[in-house]
Amino acid sequence: MASTIKRIGVLTSGGDAPGMNAAVRAVVRACIYYDIEVFGVYKGYDGLINANIKQLYVRSVSNILSRGGTFLLTARSEEFRTKEGREKAYENFKKFDLDALVVIGGDGSFTGANIFSQEFDVPVIGIPGTIDNDLAGTDFTIGFDTACNTAREAIDKIRDTASSHERLFFVEVMGRDAGFIAVNSAIGGGAVAMVVPEHNWTIDALIKRLRKGAANKKASNVVVIAEGCQLGNAYEVADAVKKELGYFDIRVTVLGHLQRGGSPTTMDRVLASRLGVAAVEGLRHGESKVMVGMINNEIAYTPIGQAIKTEKRLGAEEFRIAKILSI
Structure with a gap:
């Protein structure tokens, strides 16, 4: 197979993530x-x-x-979702005499890559680039560490003003479907609570936690909320808490796309570099329709379909640690 791969x-694709440029490089x-x-496409x-191209x-x-x-730019292509669009893509794939494709993105990007590879027998390898860290087959995705650091830095600064004004x-x-950023930034930022899609928090439970903090005379309280949590967005949760705990001076900060930008951390640069090299070497050795990831600091190739369909769950240990540290 190695001798047949001459052009890649x-x-x-999809949402940008810090470290995508490092992966392309x-x-x-x-x-x-x-x-x-x-x-470059x-x-x-x-x-x-x-x-x-x-x-x-x-x-x-x-x-x-x-x-x-990403200097290659990114977009979500509606046309590629159609058979006609993919046929045009394949025509250009052959026009440029390409032998294989490396796709850097998340589950939506990999879904497209998997279909394209199956329809036209195109060798494809995916590199997980998404801040959500929600792909199975890798311990971490490119951009996740940077996003966590961005969120944690914001929480540190918010804590300063929270403490000053109580x-x-x-x-x-x-984190629309996954709370990995929320959990890590909450633990790293010393939040009193975190609300994530994977955990069945109730307003009553949250209020109980906040009352306990008030009884312990906490100088400041920060609650981290993943955008996809079951209780609603941060404003809705804040309103519900305000009705029960009117003595709190409550403020809301939505970090939004701030988390997508910025220079990637060393961890993301190294991860992206290792996965980029492994993607090329995988194609040379006959790998296809797989995502390259890192498991226990070792390169691992996982079928793209499995990486997409397997739900990556937060571990119970993170919740246990966060609860202990929130007193």
Whole structure:
């Protein structure tokens, strides 16, 4: 198989994540190291459909290791969801004489890659790039550590003003379907509670926790809420608490897309670099329709379908630790 891979295309798709540039850089440089031509596909699958494809060289990826976002740009392609759109993409795939495709993104990007690979027998490897850390087959996804650090830094700063005014802050972080950012930033930021999609919190339970903190004379209270939690958004939860605990001076901060930006942490840069090289080496050795990830600090290849369909769950240990530390 190694001798048949002469040209590889690389694209970033879906939501951007810090470290995507580092992953692209690794793919490009690994390709050149192994004497493989590499082509950047701009604007995700739309670039494949519209032939927005350019050959990349060593200097094409200079000085991007520390940059957030993705210089290849990204988009969610509605046209690629159709058979006609994928046929156009395949025509351009063959027009540029590509032999394989590296897709950097999340579950939506991998779903498209899996279908495309099955329909046209195209060798594909996915690299998990999403701040949500919600893909099975890897301990961490690219961008997760940076997003956690961004959220934790914000919580640290919010705590300063919360302490000065004895306020209760509700901080909403990203995590529509998964609470990994909320849990890690809450523990790292010393939050009194965290509310995540995976945990059946009730307003009564949250109020009980806050009352306990007040009884212990906590100088400040910060509650971290994942945007997809069952109790509603941060404003809705704050309103519900206010009705029961009117003595609290309550404020709400929604971090939003702030978590997607910024220079990637060392951990994300190293992870992206290792996965980028492993993606190219995997294709050279015949891997296809897989996602490359890191499990126990070792490279692991997981079938894309399995990575998408397997639910990645938060461990009970994080909740146990957070509860102990919140007193």
